[in-house]
Amino acid sequence: ILLDALYQLTDLPEREAKSRLEQIGLDPSILDELFPKFPETLIKEEVKDLFEALDLPLDILPRKSYELSGGQKVRAMLALVLVSKPDILLLDEPFGDLDPKTLRIVANSLKRICKEFGTTIVMVSHNTDFIRELSNRAVFIDQGLLKDDTEDVDRLVDDFIGFCKADYLM
Numbered sequence: 001i002l003l004d005a006l007y008q009l010t011d012l013p014e015r016e017a018k019s020r021l022e023q024i025g026l027d028p029s030i031l032d033e034l035f036p037k038f039p040e041t042l043i044k045e046e047v048k049d050l051f052e053a054l055d056l057p058l059d060i061l062p063r064k065s066y067e068l069s070g071g072q073k074v075r076a077m078l079a080l081v082l083v084s085k086p087d088i089l090l091l092d093e094p095f096g097d098l099d100p101k102t103l104r105i106v107a108n109s110l111k112r113i114c115k116e117f118g119t120t121i122v123m124v125s126h127n128t129d130f131i132r133e134l135s136n137r138a139v140f141i142d143q144g145l146l147k148d149d150t151e152d153v154d155r156l157v158d159d160f161i162g163f164c165k166a167d168y169l170m
Contacts (some may be wrong), residue, residue: 009031009035046084050079050117054075054113055108069098071098071106087119087120088120095112107130107133110134111134123135135153136151137149137153138153142170
């Protein structure tokens with residue numbers, strides 16, 4: 001619980017974060033030791049290409065998460081993960097809470113990430129339109145059992161729709 005509380009400090013203004021550290025009996029100076037600040041020019045240089053691929057403006061860097069739109073939050077979280085340059089990115093229902101316009105932006109961003117950075121994306125999704133659009137391979141798992149694994153994504157999605165008796169999705 002203490003670790004969760006410490007990580008939440010990064011979302012607070014510095015004065016409030018230090019005050020909360022004092023309230024739990026910790027020296028406020030540890031804030032800078034726990035979460036060192038990097039020079040802004042170094043940060044911008046490191047994330048420039050990534051932010052471009054995610055269609056994020058660099059001016060969101062100093063902002064807090066509650067100051068971002070829903071789509072910016074999703075893309076900022078992707079940026080946080082991708083800055084470590086993973087070979088594989090695992091996403092679980094990444095489109096769940098997004099409006100159609102933001103959904104389009106995030107989907108296009110994921111395509112650019114694959115293309116420009118060579119990142120493999122493994123995604124769990126029930127959004128059949130985006131499975132068709134984003135996937136070059138699809139796997140169908142039912143109750144923990146692998147039912148299908150194919151590069152014929154359209155066929156698998158059609159089979160899934162039939163399995164669910166959801167012809168309205170065709």
